[in-house]
Amino acid sequence: MTERTLVWKNATFSINDDLCVNLGNLTITPSDLIVLIGGNGSGKTSLARALNAELPLKNGEAPENYHPVLVSFEKQMQLLEDDYKMRNNDNASEEEAFGITPNKLFADADPNVLKDVIAGMHLENLLDTPIRQLSGGEGRKVLLTKALCSKPNLIIFDTPFDALDVQTRTELLKLIDEIHVKYKTPTILIVNRPSEIPETLTAMGIIQNLQITKISSRSEIEKDPDAIALLGNAKLPDITLPQTPKKFALKALKDDIIVKLNEVTVAYSRVVLDKLNFEVKRGEHWQIIGPNGAGKSTLLSLITGDNPLVYANDVTVFGYKRGSGESIWDIKKYYGLVSGALHLDYRVSAPAINVVLSGFYDSIGLYHQPSDEELSTARAWLKLAALDKQEHQSFKTLSFGQQRMLLIIRALVKNPPLLILDEPLQGLDGYARTLVKAFITYIMKNGHTSVLFVSHHKEDTPEGFTNRLSFVKTADGFRVEQEKI
DSSP states (O other): OOOEOOOOOOEEESSSSSSSSEEEEEOOOOOOOOEEOOOOOOOSSHHHHHHTTTTTTEEEEOOOOEEEEEHHHHHHHHHHHHHHHHHHHHHHOOHHHHOOOHHTTTSSHHHHHHHHHHHHTTGGGGTSOGGGGGGGHHHHHHHHHHHHTOOSSEEESSEEEEEEOHHHHHHHHHHHHHHHHHHTOOEEEEOGGGOOTTTSSSSSEEEOOOOOOEEOHHHHHHTSSSIIIIIOOOOOOOOOOOOOOOGGGOOSSSSSSEEEEEEEEEEEEEEEEEOOOEEEEEEOEEEEEEESSSHHHHHHHHHHSSSSSGGGSSEETEEEETTOOOHHHHHHEEEEEEEEHHHHHHHOOOHHHHHHHHHHOOOOOOSOOOHHHHHHHHHHHHHHHTTTTGTBBGGHHHSSHHHHHHHOOOOOOOOOEEEEEESSTTTOHHHHHHHHHHHHHHHHSSSEEEEEOOOOOGGGSSSSOOEEEEEEEEEEEEEEEEEEE
């Protein structure tokens, strides 16, 4: 890859008629590994797109004929969306119905470069696997492989560690370091957490209001009050959550056991759950941990009923034995859900206020006329989540972190008996993570809601959990361990 210093002079880029990204005067040398941090809605993704030459230059000067590539969680989500659309087409060929594979993505790559990069990424056994079946870390490595094969002279990573387990994050961070050294390619790394910052960085900056407002050494930036909050050390006032309208108050559950799995077995290419017995009682709060691909999301999908294999097993939720004639709405009204799958499925172009209001009705989108009390409650939640200024903004136009925060308060708004949170803090800046942890802590201490909480980050776990379920790696898969905390 050609070593090249990249220079922008008084450069601004158009997002739309009203908004611009301001890169100002920026110089990136081949030896640079620059780390950037920023809040949700600050313009991190837009700035990454400007660096990736995706936005039109409005004023100033930008490098010409350079070849950047962008690797991001959002790019991975878009790839999954493209795969979904291709497969769910009435006119799809047999090949299209199979879906996108790494081999299809690498079809135009230089074979010599491709062979070297695939070996470095350890992807040899995954080349013909549909991307929808890859773990988050595997999918991220596929995107990185495609990027490197294009011989870029700038690599931009936009929050690449989101949704990855500890081991995969560590491996990817090491890989980014190695790529920077081996290929002598300047690198921009946008992160949300201190643990995602490589030791070999050359500079660090803060993104605010669609521009890099400060750039200096790591030691100087980490003293900045804005950086302290963004990296997760914000101090919050006492939190009191809004009251749910009385019309949505549910009858008390008759049974103390709200979830019961009896000898549950789920197998795909391997056994994921093997004769699992699992109960959630009222008042219990479960932390669920384990690496990517262990079975955490599978377990939660059985509880929500989104996994069709629930009907081949003995699963009882809120007193309803699955497969006994209950409707999905009988189940949905009792739980609030946040997950990557829900985020991906939330495809409606609804204003932020309607996303929150939809939580009262367990729908994707709002199909009811809200009452004044519902509107008042939703607005109280938006204000608490620092999203009140985005009340009328379309869900699709918000940043990923703002979208995730909306889905969190959507799950909380009806105060359900069970809260299912699968990597809820994914994509949130440090302040937002601190805020959501305070919400969950308040619920566990003051409410009647049981919580199931999945996270790959130890520091994301709020205080107050009573039980832990762990997926532990074995020679041929994973075993499940359960304990009181």
